[in-house]
Structure formats: structure tokens, C-alpha cells
Amino acid sequence: MSDKGPSSEPLRLTSGADDDQGNEPKIFGxxxxxxxxxxxxxGLSSGLKNVGKGVLGGLASLVVMPIEGARTDGVKGFAKGLGMGAVSAVAMSAAGIGTGIVQxxxxxxxxxxxxxESMSDRVWDETKREWISYSLPAEAEELLNGANAEESGSKGHVKDTVFYDRLGVAPTATRTEIKKAYRLKALALHPxxxxxxxxxSERFQQLGAAYQxxxxxxxxxxxxxxGEDALGGQKFIDSSQLFELVFGSQKFESFIGELKLLSLTKDMQEMPDPNAGPEKQRELYNKSQYLLEKxxxxxxVRCAVNLAAYLEKYISDTTETKEHFRQFLESEAKDLTSTGxxxxxxxxxxxxxxxxxxxALGFKSNVAxxxxxxxxxxSAHIASNQMKVASSVFKSYNVARKAQTEMAKAEADAAKVAAESGATAAEGAAGTAGEKTASGGAAGAGGEQQTRSSTDSARVGGSAAAEGIAMKHLEDSLPTLVETMWNITVLDVESTLRKVCFKVLKDSSVxxxxxxxxAEGMRMMGQVFHTHSKPFADGLLEVTEKMKLAVPHEPKVPEDGEI
Structure with a gap:
């Protein structure tokens, strides 16, 4: 494939499909x-995968076709399926090995x-399958131009202005005005x-919901x-609110953007109707995956643009040791580390x-x-983080399974007590229900009411016991859940930051x-930020306590003798 010259291009965005460029043939779909x-x-990776896929596909055909033939046409169908399976197995294995060698x-x-090409600072475009001169401004223009476009405010009559009033803006406010108002209000109302x-805390959450x-x-x-009724009672999660409550500073958002956990949570709030047909479900799922990728x-790209602007302070610092930039980093780090x-x-x-x-600096940085x-x-660091995620997810699963088992047992015990209470009350009611007098009839009705009352009381008590067990398990499992969320977040943040740094360091527009x-400024940022960091355990206790405060508690009923 011939190169198209040193044109500066963005990396293309696709819907996630693995499309081939150049009309290359499709084999077995x-x-x-x-x-x-x-x-x-x-090429080696692709080739080995093709060989493996071909052999596995052939074996699958060899097993599936005879079984399917026997199901539809008995012994005759089995023999026919076996023959077809053997032919398919040979063909698929040969195709896998052949394409593997070619790759x-x-x-x-x-x-x-x-x-x-790599020595000339060009980069490989995974979508177009060719080398290009990457341009951060070009990609930002393509992906962010529409997303960051200024939108005028509401043009007509608005039914409700409560959300606008919370932020202190008019219904005609632009996106920039809303963002600015929110940041000022959030700083003032932070718990x-x-x-x-x-x-x-409640007012801060209401502010975040209005902003979202x-x-x-x-x-x-x-x-x-x-008005608010048109939103369907949705619970909105705001990334800025998350950064404020958990990490202590909205400034983190400019470095790492919206966490994937938060994006996935929002996506789950918009899950399609489970009663929708399979085609509609697949369509909505594909759309959801495309939007997540986009x-x-x-x-x-947004974080790369922010980082490039941040590093301009290093480049414009004319002091010999970049002391002004270092002092700026020290000030920023103190703000970012306001919480554990x-x-x-x-x-x-x-x-x-x-x-x-x-x-990026190579030997200019150090020998290693x-x-x-x-x-x-x-690579070793990434593998270690992946193991941490797997371990913490397994622990969280065990905690959730134990809680579910105990809650199910409590509910079963409650149902048993309710049934026994109902049976006892019914026996008492049966004695009076047989009387044929008017007073006896009233007594029978009262007995039925007593039966229902006893059963309902037992059921309510069992439900309360199950809820109590759930709340206790929630509080006990918070450290495990926070650890799991943190390990997943580390993988997400590190992966995102590496792509952000790649864009900044491979930007051919400069x-x-x-x-x-x-690269030098980036290294200094890393060194200064690292000196202000603390281990995970220091932040775990603080966040766990904050999450416990957010868990609703029933007021304690005083026991006899308590005031």
C-alpha cells in the first residue's frame, strides 16, 4: 500500500467494526x-490467531455437523453430517494455516x-491500517468541534426554573455560563x-443534579x-461532583476526564426495555457501545488538549531550571491532594x-x-494492576454472595413465621366462625382480620430483618467495594493517560x-506529583467513612429504660 505523504490527520473514529481498507477478501465471514x-x-500475532481460529473452527464443524444431521435425519443424517464436517474441518484448517502464513x-x-516510519515520528492508524502524521489539533477539531460548540440557551417559555435557580443562571444561559456558575457554586457549597x-451535603447533591x-x-x-417530572425520576451522577466529594478537586477532571465507571453507570441507567425484541436489543446495545467508544x-483528545496547554507553561518558562513551572506544579499538587x-x-x-x-526522552533521560x-x-506494572483487579473483583463477588445468602435465609424465615402465625390465627378464628348468630358472624369477621394482621406483622418484621442484614453487609463490605472500584479506576486512568501522552508527544503540528x-515537562510533572502522593490505604478509610455517611440509617428505637 503506497503512502499518501506526510499529511497531518486525526486518528479516525469508527463504530467499532473491524472494517478492512482496500477491499481485501473476507474469509468465513x-x-x-x-x-x-x-x-x-x-503479522505474527495475526497469523497465529488465524491458525488457531481455523483449527478450532474446523473441529467445531466436525462435532456440530454430525450432531445436527442426526437430530434432523437420524443415522443417515449423522453419516452425511460427518462427511460434511470432515470436509469443512479440512477447509477451515487449511484456510487458517494459509492466511496465517500470509499474515x-x-x-x-x-x-x-x-x-x-516510526523513526520519522509517524504513527500507525489502526483503522486505516497505514502510517500517518498525527495532528492533535486536527483530531480535536474532528471530535470536539461539535461537542464543545456553544449552544444558546432556551429560546421559548420554560415550565420550571428550579434547576436554573440552583445554579443562579437565566434559562437563556449558554453551556459556558452554566459550567462557570456550577464551579463557583460547587466551591461555595462543598460539604x-x-x-x-x-x-x-444535600444542597451540594441537588446542585450536581441540576448541573447534570x-x-x-x-x-x-x-x-x-x-419540568422535573419529564425526567422520569432519574438519579443523575455528575463527574465534577464525584471529583469534589471523593478526590477533593475538580481539577482532576481536566487531567483524566470522566471515569469509565461513571460512564458505564450512566449507560446502565438507560438500559433498553427487557421486553424489546432481540433485534431492537442488539440495535440499542450496538448504539450504546458506539457512544461509549466515541x-x-x-x-x-480533550485531556490531551488540556495537557498540551498545561505543558506550555514549562516551554514558556525562561528560567534555567524551570523553577517557575516547578513552583506552579507544587501549588497545583497541594490543591489536588486536599483529600486522602x-x-x-x-x-x-x-x-x-x-x-x-x-x-520519549530515551537516553536523554536515563540509561534504563x-x-x-x-x-x-x-508491561510488568500493567500486569500487576490487572491481577489486583481480578483479586478484588473475586473478593467483592464473595462478599455479595454471602450477603445475598443471608438475606434469602432471613426472608425465608420471615415467610415461615408469617405462615405459622397465619395458621395459628386461622385456627382461633375457625372456632368462632362456626357460630350462626349475628354476633358469631361478627366474631368470624374479626378472626379473619386478626389472621391477616398477624400474617402482615410477621411479614413486615421479616422484611425489616432482611433489610437490616443488607445494611450491615453494605457497611461491612464498603472497604472491599471501594478497593475494587479503585483498582478498576487505576487501570482506566493509566490506560487513558498513556493514550493522552501519546497524542501530546506525537503531535506533528508542532x-x-x-x-x-x-516530554521534559511531563517528566517534571510526574516527579513533583509523585512526591505529593500517598498510598492507597491512606485514602481508603476516608472514602469509606464518606460512603457510610451517605448510606441511609433507620433511627434507633430506644429500648426499655433508655431515654
Missing amino acids: DLLSTRRPKDAAA IGRGIANTPNAIK DKNPDDPTA VLIDDQLREAYDKG GQKQRE FGATLIGVLGYVYEEQGNM AGLGLTKMAK SAEIRSQR
């Missing part, structure tokens, strides 16, 4: 890959060009800054037309920034980076000298 491999390593050969053939106000509606075009339109790409978890998160940022800066040892350490200075 999408089973075997024939996409152009980047280099020998990519390996193509990868080897493409390696010299890959070395040349940590109002420790003596028992309503501070007004900053979303579709939700804002629905609210303007029908949101993640926008997140990466903020000090934990800044350590993650510091690790990735220093890692990526060292890798020049020899590629930093890249090896990165000179090689500027990219090198960006």
Missing part, C-alpha cells in the same frame, strides 16, 4: 483476519517500512467547607418543556507522566529508558523540539 499488519510482531509474511515485509451546615440536566442538551430540552475517544484519595490519585498521574516522559527497560517495567520539551 469475519473469522479470519486479512488486515494489513503493522510489522513482523503484528506473517506480510508483517515481515512491512517491517522495514515500519522502522522507517468540607461547610462542616457546621447539616444541609450542605442543564449541561446535557437532550435532558435540558425535556426539562424546559415538562465518548472515550473524546475524553482522550486525591493524594492517592495524584500518585497514579505522577507515575504515568514520569514513565511516558522517560520513554534508553535501553528500553522502562517499557518492560511498564516541531520535534517542542515535542521534546513537552
Whole structure:
């Protein structure tokens, strides 16, 4: 495939489909890959996968076809299916091995060009399967132009202005005005800054809910037309509110964007109707996956634009040791570490920034980076984090299963007690129900009422006991759940930041000298942030306590003798 010259392009966004460029043939549907491999390593990986897929597909045909034939046509069908399965198995295995060899050969053939292109700071576009000169401004223009466009406020009559009043803006406010008003209000209403106000947490949450509606075009339109009732009672989660409550500073959002856990939570709130047909379910699922992918790409580009602007302070610092930039970083770090978890998160940022800066600078940074040892350490670090996620998810599963078992037992015991209470009351009512006098009839009706009352009381008591068990397990399992959420967040943040750094350091819209200075500034950011970081355990207790305060508790009923 011929190169198209050193044009600066964004990395293309796709809907997630693994489309081939250049009208390459499809073999057995999408089973075997024939996409152009980047280099020998990519060709080997693709080739081995094709061989494995071909052999496994052939074995599956050899097993499935005879069984299907026997089901439809007995022994005769089995024999026929066996023959067809054998032919299919040979064909698929041969196709897998053949395309595998071809992919390996193509990868080897493409390696010299890959070395040349990578040395010229061009990057591999996974979608187009070709080398391009990447441009951060071009990608930002493509992905963020519409997303960040200024929208005028409501043009017509709005039914309800409560959400606008909470932020202190008019219904005609633009997105920028809403964002600015929210940040000012959030700083003033933050619970940590109002420790003596028992309503501070509730007002802060109400502010976040209003902002989440007004900053979303579709939700804002629905609210303007029908008020809060038109929102269907949805519970809105705001990333800015999350950063304020958990990490202590909204500034983290400019570095790492909206966490995937938060995006997935929002996506779950909009799950399709389970009664919808399979085609509709698949359509909605595909749309959801596309929007998640698009949101993640926008997140990466937005954070890359922010980081590039941040590093301009390093480049413009004319002091010999970049002391002004270092002082700026120290001030920023103190703000970011206002909470225990903020000090934990800044350590993650510091690790990735220093890692990526060292890798980009190579021997200019240190010998280990020049020899590629930093890249090896990165792979080991990622594997370790993945093991932590797997371990904590398993622990969370066990905690949830234990809670579910105990709740089910409590509910079963409650049902048994209710049945026994109903039976006892029914026996008492039966004695009076047989009397034929008017007073006896009244007594029978009263007996039935007593039966229902006893059964209802037992059922309510059992339900309360089950809820009590659930609340206790929730409080006891909070550290485990927080640990799981944190480990997943670390993987998400580190993966996102590496892509962000890649965009900033491979941006061909600036000179090689500027990219090198960006790497130096990135490394300094990592070093300073790392010195302000604290271990995970320091933030765990603080966040666990905050989450416990958010769990509703029933008021304790005084026992006899208590005041």
C-alpha cells in the first residue's frame, strides 16, 4: 500500500467494526483476519490467531455437523453430517494455516517500512491500517468541534426554573455560563467547607443534579418543556461532583476526564426495555457501545488538549531550571491532594507522566529508558494492576454472595413465621366462625382480620430483618467495594493517560523540539506529583467513612429504660 505523504490527520473514529481498507477478501465471514499488519510482531500475532481460529473452527464443524444431521435425519443424517464436517474441518484448517502464513509474511515485509516510519515520528492508524502524521489539533477539531460548540440557551417559555435557580443562571444561559456558575457554586457549597451546615451535603447533591440536566442538551430540552417530572425520576451522577466529594478537586477532571465507571453507570441507567425484541436489543446495545467508544475517544483528545496547554507553561518558562513551572506544579499538587484519595490519585498521574516522559526522552533521560527497560517495567506494572483487579473483583463477588445468602435465609424465615402465625390465627378464628348468630358472624369477621394482621406483622418484621442484614453487609463490605472500584479506576486512568501522552508527544503540528520539551515537562510533572502522593490505604478509610455517611440509617428505637 503506497503512502499518501506526510499529511497531518486525526486518528479516525469508527463504530467499532473491524472494517478492512482496500477491499481485501473476507474469509468465513469475519473469522479470519486479512488486515494489513503493522510489522513482523503484528503479522505474527495475526497469523497465529488465524491458525488457531481455523483449527478450532474446523473441529467445531466436525462435532456440530454430525450432531445436527442426526437430530434432523437420524443415522443417515449423522453419516452425511460427518462427511460434511470432515470436509469443512479440512477447509477451515487449511484456510487458517494459509492466511496465517500470509499474515506473517506480510508483517515481515512491512517491517522495514515500519522502522522507517516510526523513526520519522509517524504513527500507525489502526483503522486505516497505514502510517500517518498525527495532528492533535486536527483530531480535536474532528471530535470536539461539535461537542464543545456553544449552544444558546432556551429560546421559548420554560415550565420550571428550579434547576436554573440552583445554579443562579437565566434559562437563556449558554453551556459556558452554566459550567462557570456550577464551579463557583460547587466551591461555595462543598460539604468540607461547610462542616457546621447539616444541609450542605444535600444542597451540594441537588446542585450536581441540576448541573447534570442543564449541561446535557437532550435532558435540558425535556426539562424546559415538562419540568422535573419529564425526567422520569432519574438519579443523575455528575463527574465534577464525584471529583469534589471523593478526590477533593475538580481539577482532576481536566487531567483524566470522566471515569469509565461513571460512564458505564450512566449507560446502565438507560438500559433498553427487557421486553424489546432481540433485534431492537442488539440495535440499542450496538448504539450504546458506539457512544461509549466515541465518548472515550473524546475524553482522550480533550485531556490531551488540556495537557498540551498545561505543558506550555514549562516551554514558556525562561528560567534555567524551570523553577517557575516547578513552583506552579507544587501549588497545583497541594490543591489536588486536599483529600486522602486525591493524594492517592495524584500518585497514579505522577507515575504515568514520569514513565511516558522517560520513554520519549530515551537516553536523554536515563540509561534504563534508553535501553528500553522502562517499557518492560511498564508491561510488568500493567500486569500487576490487572491481577489486583481480578483479586478484588473475586473478593467483592464473595462478599455479595454471602450477603445475598443471608438475606434469602432471613426472608425465608420471615415467610415461615408469617405462615405459622397465619395458621395459628386461622385456627382461633375457625372456632368462632362456626357460630350462626349475628354476633358469631361478627366474631368470624374479626378472626379473619386478626389472621391477616398477624400474617402482615410477621411479614413486615421479616422484611425489616432482611433489610437490616443488607445494611450491615453494605457497611461491612464498603472497604472491599471501594478497593475494587479503585483498582478498576487505576487501570482506566493509566490506560487513558498513556493514550493522552501519546497524542501530546506525537503531535506533528508542532516541531520535534517542542515535542521534546513537552516530554521534559511531563517528566517534571510526574516527579513533583509523585512526591505529593500517598498510598492507597491512606485514602481508603476516608472514602469509606464518606460512603457510610451517605448510606441511609433507620433511627434507633430506644429500648426499655433508655431515654
